[in-house]
Amino acid sequence: MPPSDETAATGSAASAPPRSVLIVNRDGEPVPEGLRGAVAAIGNFDGLHRGHRALIAAVREIAAAAGRPSAVLTFEPHPREFFAPDVGMFRLTDEGAKLAVLARLGIDGVFVRRFDAALAGTSAAAFVGRLLKDELGLTGVVIGHDFHFGRGREGTPAVLQALCAEHGLTCRVIEPVAAECGEVPVSSSAIRAALEAGDVAGANRLLGFRWFVQGVVRHGDKRGRTLGFPTANVALPACGLAHGIYAVRVRLADGALREGVASYGRRPTFDNGAPLLETTLFDFSGDLYGQRIAVEFVGFLRGEARFDSAEALVAQMHEDAAQARALLARDEVPSMLG
Structure with a gap:
């Protein structure tokens, strides 16, 4: 090996926030006490980039103001992997990496739900009434501006807001996070493209x-x-x-x-x-x-x-x-x- 002048990264800019104890709730498990009545950000969160973290910051703010737990609702496998299992998907964060980053972001827990044929065929109305309200017992949700859900992606942010109002859930939609210096908007696709070009x-x-x-x-x-x-x-x-x-x-x-x-x-x-x-x-x-x-x-x-x-x-x-x-x-x- 060549000689080393190795120095460990130090300082706040090079350090991760402290890891918290993250409650992880999966299919078939009862919702634990620590996540009952939670406010949750919903999405696939591949990468947990700056745009995703704007949703998580909003969830923490809303949950703290309401005295509720803060959470994330995410899905495994990624829907693209379900619909095209023979086409390899370049994931920025697999499930393990996603949970590791979420543990750094100060939320109370994560609902991991299996994305399968049953979930893919769930109507927008059932997604809100049966999953969000009855199964998970959420009191509020936060989504991105381009979030779609339900059978055939019939659910839009406007549809979700209307359904949440019907079921007594709050719903906040977060607008896109602007990129700095005129770069492309923050998105998982843009990050994949950068890595595919070697632009770490x-x-x-x-x-x-x-x-x-x-x-x-x-x-x-x-x-x-x-x-x-x-x-x-x-x-x-x-x-x-x-x-x-x-x-x-x-x-x-x-x-x-x-x-x-x-x-x-x-x-x-x-x-x-x-x-x-x-x-x-x-x-x-x-x-x-x-x-x-x-x-x-x-x-x-x-x-x-x-x-x-x-x-x-x-x-x-x-x-x-x-x-x-x-x-x-x-x-x-x-x-x-x-």
Whole structure:
């Protein structure tokens, strides 16, 4: 390994808010005491970007004023995965990541409901009367300006407001969050497009924190060890991230935070195989196999390339590590990993 001047990210800009104890309520479970009469933000919340967090801030405000619990109602799998199961969807936050971020946002709990044929076929009226009112016992909801629900997406924000009024629920609609510096509006689609182009900095600006993925470290071909850059390898299903080299920050299973450099791609110098995230941790030795880690993307260094020799690749890897250290040292984007 090259020598290190590693410094951990410090200060409020680089730190996540403290993790709270999050109540998670799933299908078939009774609504716990801590979520009875809750006010809930409703949506898929893929990414939990700045626009989503405007809904959550509104929920916290309304719930606090009414003396009610604050919550999120979300759905798994994502409806797109249900309607097109054979088409891989590039999710910004899988269920585990979504719950991890929600635990940082100061709400009391999350209702996770299964998106299946029964839910897809539920009318807008039944969605409000049966699910929101009778099953969950909500007293109010918050939605985004483009929220649709019910069979065939028949429910619009205006329909939801009318149905909520009929059932005695409050309903607030949140307008779009404006992007800074003339960028595209904040949306999950815009963030996916940025990541697909390798624009991690742009994606992180829209998110409001560093995008991260989670996965279990698997055995690889051990080639990194022979090159002097051992890697923690994680498979990322249906990931649309641009193939290339990235400066990263990693939370290990024991909660320790490390910095490093990662390659996501097919390893064209060697086997051009299935895409794999391969992360080298600076100044680290230990066995991570079988551990679940979180890898946070701080910046894009270069695209994936094929080298004529292992020696040429190693020389470039040393340069990548130096660039990653420099980028990590000056990065001030907030983190949701701690």
